[in-house]
């Protein structure tokens with residue numbers, strides 16, 4: 001089997017060295033990107049006269065045939081050939097003979113792996129941006145379909161003030177919008193071409209980096225060959241953005257889990273994303289949300305692994321870098337799976353508005369507004385706060401809701417209470433009053449929904465247009 005190196009060695013590696021050193025068991029998935037980059041490299045070598053045109057053509061055709069074989073599942077990956085690069089080069093030589101041995105002119109596996117992983121990351125970033133858009137869309141769909149549903153808003157997980165369910169849902173749209181922006185922003189730092197850096201110092205061959213970059217869709221060339229072969233910042237950023245998105249998914253998971261517990265009873269998640277218990281027949285468990293919450297920790301670990309991997313490494317390439325792949329793959333796979341699950345699960349969630357309404361009434365959520373009402377009638381706010389606190393205590397002791405107190409009952413606590421008190425505390429009045437930008441009045445929420453919808457559809461159109469190109 002043709003190995004990538006060996007000329008200066010007397011004997012072959014120990015079995016354990018092979019076991020430790022191979023990466024093809026996990027980096028074979030980079031093959032499509034590796035082959036694209038190699039084709040662009042070979043074309044450039046031919047056009048610049050570094051290789052005879054006929055050799056470059058044979059290499060390109062050979063690589064295309066290998067790509068087809070790989071896609072069809074017709075190749076055996078050899079651990080003895082170390083990595084995806086060693087395997088594909090050996091396949092090429094086996095297929096086209098000596099011309100295949102010329103592909104590695106003017107490059108090194110160091111700039112090769114850097115290019116492959118950047119191309120791979122760019123595609124993951126694009127896929128994640130789309131998924132985040134899809135997720136925002138299904139949340140906005142749910143919010144639009146339930147625009148008039150009012151629910152308790154919580155602080156400390158204690159009922160605090162009434163909010164529109166749509167307002168609560170739009171809070172997650174904001175989070176996923178920021179996540180999407182983070183991926184959009186880091187894409188620009190990912191999309192830089194390291195090829196031409198060779199092992200670390202650049203190459204003496206008169207190549208054309210711009211041409212390769214153009215063919216591969218890179219926006220820029222790396223400007224320092226030593227940095228280019230040893231930079232993994234972009235992968236750390238990718239894992240950081242993935243960890244943050246998982247954190248948001250995990251928080252939402254937590255709420256879905258709470259809300260679907262009978263203690264809240266606010267929602268019911270569709271059968272397809274829940275499971276039963278092997279012993280308790282009545283159970284319907286929100287496993288998809290729990291698993292997403294559970295998987296979040298391992299994505300944080302991916303980020304930690306990469307940060308720690310990098311912290312002590314001298315310039316330039318170090319074999320440690322081979323260990324960057326599994327965390328990055330894991331973070332990307334986990335995030336994309338969980339985003340896909342949430343896109344599919346969200347439309348299956350049924351809203352139990354009666355449960356939300358009951359919780360609203362039982363939560364004394366008009367209390368702040370009642371204190372504000374008294375303050376508006378001239379009672380110092382601190383005093384008003386105490387008075388309403390006493391009313392709430394009376395309600396608790398007498399198993400009443402605040403809105404069930406009669407005018408006379410309220411008057412016993414303060415003669416500032418007027419005939420208009422019930423009107424002032426009506427739910428629609430409370431909500432409509434919160435009418436600043438970003439607040440929960442129906443008017444503001446309708447506006448926020450419209451602008452989120454417009455933004456999401458514009459992004460979807462831009463993504464579709466990219467696909468056509």
Ligand code: ARG
Pocket residue numbers: 023083084109110113317319321322323
């Ligand atoms: N499999 C290696 C990696 O993932 C490819 C680069 C190997 N370079 C080297 N000089 N041994 O980093």
